[in-house]
């Protein structure tokens with residue numbers, strides 16, 4: 001189990017991300033929030049409650065969860081990769097209202113080309129569900145899956161894949177090819193792309209920008 005400190009940090013990031021996407025992104029374009037904008041204090045506490053419920057895997061019928069909500073948690077995973085100098089890519093696997101797997105890119109730290117966020121999340125979910133078939137699950141990942149991860153998603157029968165931003169160099173969820181929906185395979189997933197696209201892309205572009213500036 002994750003420690004409370006860690007959980008609080010994730011909740012803080014979740015609320016921060018939610019508020020910055022909803023409010024600050026408008027400010028960047030010079031748009032002043034309208035008086036009808038939700039009260040930030042109220043929004044903040046609602047989001048905090050929502051994040052707490054999501055992370056504690058508690059179902060609350062009064063709260064509805066959107067793909068954006070879950071993607072924010074995948075972004076929180078990506079930020080863990082970023083914090084240790086890894087390319088920031090994160091993934092979570094959700095069944096119902098429960099997070100059953102999570103992962104972030106660990107390729108450099110583990111010197112393992114297969115240590116992609118999705119692979120780690122798939123392994124964790126299989127362990128948690130005690131099944132290699134990840135039925136009724138949705139995988140959220142910040143970057144479009146590569147051929148390996150798309151293959152693993154097909155193998156694990158994940159029925160729904162949601163990704164943030166396209167990968168023009170390796171994307172196999174529709175960009176270079178679409179292994180997730182290949183009619184000749186025995187399994188196809190529903191695919192949703194572009195959820196919090198700008199935020200997911202910005203994570204990567206700012207990471208590589210910083211890397212270039214260092215060298």
Ligand SMILES: [Zn+2]
Pocket residue numbers: 116117118145146147148149150
């Ligand atoms: Zn991959």
